[in-house]
Amino acid sequence: MAEFEKGVVPRKDLNGAGLRILIVHTRWNLSIVDPLVKGTIETLRSAGVTAENILVRDVPGAFELPFASQQLLRQHPDVDACISIGVLIKGSTMHFEYIADSTCHGLMRVGLDSGKPVVLGVLTCLTEDQAFERAGIGRQGHAGHNHGIDWAQAAIEMALLNKK
Incomplete structure (x- = not known):
């Protein structure tokens, strides 16, 4: 029997050329957030999203993400x-x-109200080790998987779906 692999099955055919993607990230737990943002940007770029079409903004913490995401989507309707x-x-x-x-709940509401895909890139971990592993920088001898890769792929896929 094949081994179960958790996560999104990556799509090799995603083409983000011409897409404009907004990344809003927290400064809380920045040592974990930074690698996630980096993995997200690298994946967007490798799928054809140009650097000038990736808008990155930061906020203090997770509670501020829904408001900031909503306001930035309003300020940048081309996203x-x-x-x-x-x-x-x-x-x-x-x-x-x-x-x-x-x-x-706030991020889901922003997506539904704006009509724009909002990807939930918020890790909710029970331990610091779990968080580091999900950022691909594990501290226990296992680097883990950077979930920013999955979030970037989801954003491209959902943006393309929204354009159809």
Whole structure:
């Protein structure tokens, strides 16, 4: 039996030429967010999205992502998709649950209200090690997989779907 591999099956035929993509990322947990943003940009570029068509903005934390994504989509109506990137790591209080739930629902609403794809690039991890592994920079001898790659591919695919 084949081994189960978690994640999106990458599409080799994605062509992002001519697409304009917005990336909004947090400065909270920046040592994890930076590699995710880098993986996202590298994947967009390798799929044909030009550097000048990738707009990158930052916000303090995950709770601010929905508002910022909404405002930036309004300010840049030529954007074809938005990727909102952040990292939440569970602590000892309920704060994690409130922020994760609000951020996810808010980003979904932005996409539905704007009619533009908004990719949920927010890691919700139980430990720092899980977060580092999902950014492709694992600390326990296993680098892991950079989920920014998947988010970039999803943004291109959904932007193309929205143009049909």
